[in-house]
Amino acid sequence: MSTHEVAATPGGPGSADAVARESGAAWTERYTHAVMNTFGAPQRVLVRGEGAYVWDADGNRYLDLLAGIAVNALGHAHPTLTAAISAQLGTLGHVSNFFATPTQVALAERLLELCRAPAGSRVFFTNSGTEANEAMVKMARRTGRPRILALEGAFHGRTMGALALTAKAAYREPFEPLPGGVEFLPFGDTAALEAAMADDVAAVVLEPIQGEAGVRPLPPGYLARARELTAQHGALLVLDEVQTGMGRTGAWLAHQHPHLGGGAVPDVVTLAKGLGGGFPVGAVVAFGERAATLLGPGQHGTTFGGNPVAAAAALTTIGVIERDGLLAQVTAVGEALRTGIAAAGHPLVTGVRGEGLLVAVGLRPDAAAALAARALAAGFIVNPVAPDAIRLAPPLILTAEQAADFVAFLEADGRAPADGTADAGAA
Numbered sequence: 001m002s003t004h005e006v007a008a009t010p011g012g013p014g015s016a017d018a019v020a021r022e023s024g025a026a027w028t029e030r031y032t033h034a035v036m037n038t039f040g041a042p043q044r045v046l047v048r049g050e051g052a053y054v055w056d057a058d059g060n061r062y063l064d065l066l067a068g069i070a071v072n073a074l075g076h077a078h079p080t081l082t083a084a085i086s087a088q089l090g091t092l093g094h095v096s097n098f099f100a101t102p103t104q105v106a107l108a109e110r111l112l113e114l115c116r117a118p119a120g121s122r123v124f125f126t127n128s129g130t131e132a133n134e135a136m137v138k139m140a141r142r143t144g145r146p147r148i149l150a151l152e153g154a155f156h157g158r159t160m161g162a163l164a165l166t167a168k169a170a171y172r173e174p175f176e177p178l179p180g181g182v183e184f185l186p187f188g189d190t191a192a193l194e195a196a197m198a199d200d201v202a203a204v205v206l207e208p209i210q211g212e213a214g215v216r217p218l219p220p221g222y223l224a225r226a227r228e229l230t231a232q233h234g235a236l237l238v239l240d241e242v243q244t245g246m247g248r249t250g251a252w253l254a255h256q257h258p259h260l261g262g263g264a265v266p267d268v269v270t271l272a273k274g275l276g277g278g279f280p281v282g283a284v285v286a287f288g289e290r291a292a293t294l295l296g297p298g299q300h301g302t303t304f305g306g307n308p309v310a311a312a313a314a315l316t317t318i319g320v321i322e323r324d325g326l327l328a329q330v331t332a333v334g335e336a337l338r339t340g341i342a343a344a345g346h347p348l349v350t351g352v353r354g355e356g357l358l359v360a361v362g363l364r365p366d367a368a369a370a371l372a373a374r375a376l377a378a379g380f381i382v383n384p385v386a387p388d389a390i391r392l393a394p395p396l397i398l399t400a401e402q403a404a405d406f407v408a409f410l411e412a413d414g415r416a417p418a419d420g421t422a423d424a425g426a427a
């Protein structure tokens with residue numbers, strides 16, 4: 001029996017017997033009547049997880065190669081994380097931000113260290129990535145400058161300020177007018193950035209690797225040039241590492257890889273997703289005195305942000321990543337995964353890209369949805385992030401053997417009839 005089953009009220013919703021009573025189809029039917037339809041139909045109803053695996057309501061097991069979209073850094077039901085969250089909840093679960101807690105302070109100090117932030121740097125805590133970016137937009141506004149530069153393909157979240165920086169028309173247009181002053185520049189085009197820069201630019205906001213756009217790394221040299229230009233014009237260089245941060249790419253932050261960051265030190269980094277290992281927590285790290293004092297007393301706030309349970313979850317996640325040498329494991333397993341995928345000889349695969357355990361399998365046009373469905377049927381959770389790409393963002397604890405299991409699936413799928421309709425078999 002899993003921890004959550006033990007913890008649930010006997011006979012209540014979420015208890016083992018309640019889950020066992022109903023099939024995935026029955027839960028899905030109830031979902032459609034009770035939950036707002038913003039995500040489309042759920043692919044499966046998941047009832048428990050352990051390590052890199054999850055199980056659905058019908059008893060099928062899946063290797064979770066998506067990890068809640070780059071969230072479950074330590075996999076599911078990690079005993080150290082579960083114990084730390086439970087202990088904190090049993091000691092002090094929540095206090096208002098009129099008070100401090102040791103866990104919150106310790107987490108802020110750890111983040112400043114991992115971010116290699118200079119003296120004068122400070123952290124603001126949030127509950128999610130979009131809230132971290134929302135705070136960052138308010139910081140940019142406080143420079144008194146009107147323009148913010150973002151890139152085509154950018155995804156920074158769904159709240160109004162973060163959405164203003166998100167490029168995709170389908171996400172933006174139903175909610176216009178959005179906060180103004182944002183300009184989208186062609187992805188990775190240094191000349192376009194040079195042309196757009198001026199002294200009225202508040203911030204340049206970049207993802208070192210665009211995740212939602214299909215795992216697209218910035219071209220070599222771009223980020224370093226952005227640092228030179230922002231410094232020259234007194235603008236903030238903001239790196240959204242919500243998806244790429246906290247070990248996902250084999251470094252604490254993606255821009256710390258010299259080939260991605262070119263040694264650039266940003267003014268602001270935003271974090272969330274993997275930070276709490278599955279517990280909701282985000283952060284804005286402001287580098288140096290100037291960025292750290294853009295928001296003053298009363299200018300921003302949150303009820304839950306930096307909650308001691310969230311802080312304990314993040315501190316423990318960081319501690320386990322360090323204790324178990326997971327950055328090195330991410331680098332090695334990511335490399336093996338990419339090499340294996342490239343060597344699998346799948347006729348639909350056109351390439352493989354990414355860093356550490358943020359990987360995209362490039363595919364022929366419109367092949368992603370059907371391949372993801374076959375993978376799911378065969379027991380692998382993957383994400384068709386674009387019509388021609390599948391994204392893998394597994395737990396950082398993924399082993400080489402588990403990566404090889406997915407490669408073996410790809411090899412078998414590649415040998416199946418090439419019309420894309422073959423069922424690779426049930427889980």
Ligand SMILES: Cc1ncc(COP(=O)(O)O)c(C=O)c1O
Pocket residue numbers: 069128129130131133155156157158207211212240241242243244272273
């Ligand atoms: C780069 C980036 N920024 C921001 C967000 C928004 O984070 P959240 O969904 O926690 O609001 C995401 C989510 O996918 C993201 O990938």
